[in-house]
Amino acid sequence: MSEGYKEVQIQDFRGLVREPWPSSIPLRDLLGKIGQADGIIVKMRAERAVKIRGDLHLKEEFFRGWGSWPLRVKGLWGRSRLRRQWQASLLAREKGILTPEPLAYLERRRSFLLSQSLLVTRYEPGFTTLTLYLREKTKEGWLAGEEGAFLKCLAAAVHRMHDLDMAHSDLKGSNILVKEEDGAWSFQFTDLKAACFLGRTEARGGRGMTKKNRDILRLLASLRSFFGAPERALFLQSCLSLGVEEAQPIIARWEAKSQRKFPFPQGGRNGGR
Numbered sequence: 001m002s003e004g005y006k007e008v009q010i011q012d013f014r015g016l017v018r019e020p021w022p023s024s025i026p027l028r029d030l031l032g033k034i035g036q037a038d039g040i041i042v043k044m045r046a047e048r049a050v051k052i053r054g055d056l057h058l059k060e061e062f063f064r065g066w067g068s069w070p071l072r073v074k075g076l077w078g079r080s081r082l083r084r085q086w087q088a089s090l091l092a093r094e095k096g097i098l099t100p101e102p103l104a105y106l107e108r109r110r111s112f113l114l115s116q117s118l119l120v121t122r123y124e125p126g127f128t129t130l131t132l133y134l135r136e137k138t139k140e141g142w143l144a145g146e147e148g149a150f151l152k153c154l155a156a157a158v159h160r161m162h163d164l165d166m167a168h169s170d171l172k173g174s175n176i177l178v179k180e181e182d183g184a185w186s187f188q189f190t191d192l193k194a195a196c197f198l199g200r201t202e203a204r205g206g207r208g209m210t211k212k213n214r215d216i217l218r219l220l221a222s223l224r225s226f227f228g229a230p231e232r233a234l235f236l237q238s239c240l241s242l243g244v245e246e247a248q249p250i251i252a253r254w255e256a257k258s259q260r261k262f263p264f265p266q267g268g269r270n271g272g273r
Contacts, residue, residue, distance in 0.1 A: 002090050008106070013118075015106030016086075022122070025054050027104060034116050035062040057100060057123040059085070062116050081193045082119040083107070088192035089121070095164045095197075098157075098188045100124065100177070126181070127188060130154075131173030133180070134226040147231050150185060151223075154178075155238035157187040158219065167211035169194035173222040214261075216240075217254065221262035229255070 005016040013031055021027065030053070037044065039053035049060040061082055086105035093099060100121040107117040142150075154176075161168065168175065168189055177188040196211050216239050223232055233251045236242075242250060 010106065012108045013106040013116075014108075015104060015118075017104040017106070018102075022103065023054065023056050025056060027106070027120075030056070030058065030120065031106065031118060034060045034118060052123050055123050056103070057121045059119040059121075060117070061114075063114060080107070080114055080117055082117045085191065085193040086119055088195040088197075091197055092166060092189070092192060092195065095166065097161050097164050097166055098186075099192060100188060100190060124177075124179075124188075126179045127177040127186075128179075129174050130176040130178050130187075131222065133178045134173065134223075138226055147227065148234055151227070151231055151235040152238045153185045154187065155235050158215065158239060159241075161189060162212045162215070165198045167196045167198060168192065168215050169196055169211065171215040171219045173219075176219075217258040218262055220254070220258040224258075 004018060006019040008015065008017050010028055010031060017027065035049060039051045042050040042052060047061060047063055051058045059082055083105060086102055089099050089102040102121050104120040108115050170191060175189065175191040177190055179186045220232060223235060236251045236254055
């Protein structure tokens with residue numbers, strides 16, 4: 001069991017909870033409102049919800065009907081989406097990778113099958129998704145030199161995550177949080193359910209490099225709607241630690257590969273993704 005957490009049973013739910021509990025909102029209240037339109041609704045789907053309540057960020061799963069059976073069966077082996085994200089978030093923070101602090105993971109089972117689960121992380125005001133941030137900045141307009149400074153900072157955050165031997169495996173604008181303060185930017189990586197933690201050998205070898213490269217290619221596709229080719233080239237140059245002379249042919253190949261693997265609509269500089 002991870003240090004600082006305790007095993008609990010609340011009603012029919014079992015799981016791990018940060019000790020002491022850091023919020024004034026009791027867990028029992030959160031569990032009783034899974035699947036309900038409560039708090040600030042970020043996303044609500046047939047079987048999943050993302051909400052904000054006070055100082056807490058909540059991800060909920062509630063399985064109903066025949067369509068949910070594949071996910072419920074996966075849960076038999078502890079492979080549910082929220083459980084994987086919980087475990088990956090704990091490991092990421094142990095490695096020093098910036099991700100929202102996980103506070104609790106609880107699940108309810110019926111006849112051994114997963115029926116409801118809840119992942120609670122700390123909500124930090126001021127952070128927004130990279131996609132939403134770039135949409136607003138595109139409307140407002142960047143200050144002189146600001147685009148380049150931002151992209152170098154983003155590339156440094158991705159490079160640091162990879163140096164700590166984690167490949168995100170779904171690195172896109174909605175899975176990166178950004179906060180701007182006093183002309184500087186902070187980044188956090190979220191939704192780590194598919195994250196891959198590479199051993200020392202893998203991180204240096206082909207498999208680890210392929211996963212890290214795929215992160216960069218996917219993120220490059222997310223940036224395509226907001227930045228022109230020169231700015232994207234600067235991002236790639238910073239990510240790959242390339243010199244000016246060697247950068248151009250390599251960047252052209254990476255742009256073409258990103259377009260093939262992740263052919264999102266470009267949408268122009270005022271588009272969004």
